[in-house]
Amino acid sequence: MQTRDGVTPPHMAGRPIVRVGLLLPFSLRPQDAAALYSAAELALFDHGDQNTLLIPRDAGSTEAEAAAAARALVNDGADIIIGPVLREGVAGAASAVRANNIPVIGFSSDRTVAGNGVYLLSFQLEDEVSRMIAFAASRNLRSIALIAPSNEYGRRVEQTFREVARQNNVAVPAVELYSRSDAEATAAAGRLAATLRANPAQAVMIADSGGPLRAIAGALTRAGVDPRQVRFMGTSAWAGEAQREPSLNGGWYVTTDPAARADYEGRYQTVFSREPTRLSSLAYDAVALASLLSRDSGARGFSRTGLENSDGFMGSDGLFRFRADGALERGLAIMEVRGNAVAPLEAAPRRFPGATG
Structure with a gap:
């Protein structure tokens, strides 16, 4: 009608x-x-x-x-x-x-x-951060630092990061924010690395893309944060970018169903x-x-x-x-960077918990 x-x-x-x-x-x-x-x-x-x-x-x-x-x-x-x-x-x-x-x-x-x-x-950024931190906690990563730009995106990441970390009993040893440029990102990575020498973390969430993402990963590695010992992780902003930085090999990021x-x-x-x-x-x-x-x-x-x-x-x-x-809820996948490629570490769900159909 x-x-x-x-x-x-x-x-x-x-x-x-x-x-x-x-x-x-x-x-x-x-x-x-x-x-x-x-x-x-x-x-x-x-x-x-x-x-x-x-x-x-x-x-x-x-x-x-x-x-x-x-x-x-x-x-x-x-x-x-x-x-x-x-x-x-x-x-x-x-x-x-x-x-x-x-x-x-x-x-x-x-x-x-x-x-x-x-x-x-x-x-929706909040769902991505929640998925990533909950997955990390399920893999027994209980201490995660955050580095993110000091803009609206970064502030939303930080707020959700802290909330979800608390809900999953994950410690937050350090949070570092920066003005979004390669130079500022590099400097912030140096500060974070210094903090982590005194307060170690099992993982670092790098909430950025492009030049700043690569600058942070490289700077952290040069400053002694070994990605073989400290897991680097990120949001869907990594998609198409992470394979271009060798320091991100083995890193995890969240994305929609590939x-x-x-x-x-x-x-x-x-x-x-x-x-x-x-x-x-x-x-x-x-x-x-x-x-x-x-x-x-x-x-x-x-x-x-x-x-x-x-x-x-x-x-x-x-x-x-x-x-x-x-608000929207998505079924999100966790991807792992493997050299010049990425592979699913945990597939996106095909149905929601509690679904009746």
Whole structure:
């Protein structure tokens, strides 16, 4: 049953249309927006039916612009809104449509904007840190230091790191933060190494990527922190980077399901003859989920019960589910760096604990 009037292309006249609004950064980040929209179209082709209509709009660059775009989607008849990418955009869209009881699946990783009809389909840092520290504790690593940039990313890592370490009875002998540059990262690694000579650790979490990641690993090793004795570990920021630094050989990092991701990337590249961006899979999974939930009951499928199914869903980055507070839970894998390659140390789960399906 069609739930509201709205945009109706001539070829869809008379059908019980499910309208999926897309708020994407067409003006702010056009390349990202193009990849997200391509992924959304691919998901519609793979999983949608003739009654599903995608309605794209520019999310703008501010909370107010996103709110205005969301109100336009309400007028278009949107039954669910997918996007925006930025925290401010998600907040603006949510405030504009909450009175209409239209769910929003945003791509921000900032959990403060989740809940009350807003779900975050993203790569959430807190889950990665929790998975990594819990896994390390299961391998009897009970003393872990942290080195991270002194920005919002680093502060979120540190907060979660300390909380999860306490929950798993893991000692934190040192935390070192730095302004994000290779030189500052190298200096911070030297300070951390000096601290660890007096207060040893079994592992060091290096929460960075690119040049700073390689600079830290190399500096720690030169300062006497032997990676054969002290386990280096990281977040998904290591992916594609860790193999380039010999000091990270044997290190561990957390990532989404690599097999599921490889399948998605192969499918995308076959269709579009280009590689997908990292974020594009979020649009694919959001549209695939909308298609799944609306297949039998139209827009009524976008209920809290449907969206918060405890069994979760299998997506292009593996298993995921939405919690009641709108945050995302993913099934994450632990990878080990082995020379110029990586290999799964613990595979991503295929079902969540307590799942009934």
